[in-house]
Amino acid sequence: EFITKLERKIEAIRPMNELMKGGMSLEKIANLLYDDMDTEDDSLVEEYQILEEKEVKYECDCNSDRFYRGLLTLGKEELQKILDEEGEIETECQFCNKKYKFEKKDFDEILK
Ligand SMILES: [Zn+2]
Secondary structure: OHHHHHHHHHHHOOOHHHHHHOOOOHHHHHHHHHOOOOOOOHHHOOOOOOOOOOOOOOOOOOOHHHHHHHHHOOOHHHHHHHHHHHOEEEEEOOOOOOEEEEEHHHHHHHHO
16 A cells, blocks of 8 residues: 555656756655655555665766677678778767767777
């Protein structure tokens, strides 16, 4: 019963990122979720507990290898074509805007 109520509540409130943009702390959001949560049987209501507090920061875990492997999926012919035309391939991570450049020699193994 409690879980069903909690699930309904989560669906009903605004998305987490909107609440946070509006200046709501995670603790306030948790309070909001637990607000009027009492069920017929109060023993079903589980109290939440803050176990740890950490600062939230944005970090992208992209790396050159990931883009390299992505490029390989284009296939030999396409890769060769781009390298012949452009001389190099530049990719950009759409999350953090980091750029990764690849040259012909990076594909020597594959394009021989
Ligand atoms: Zn990135």
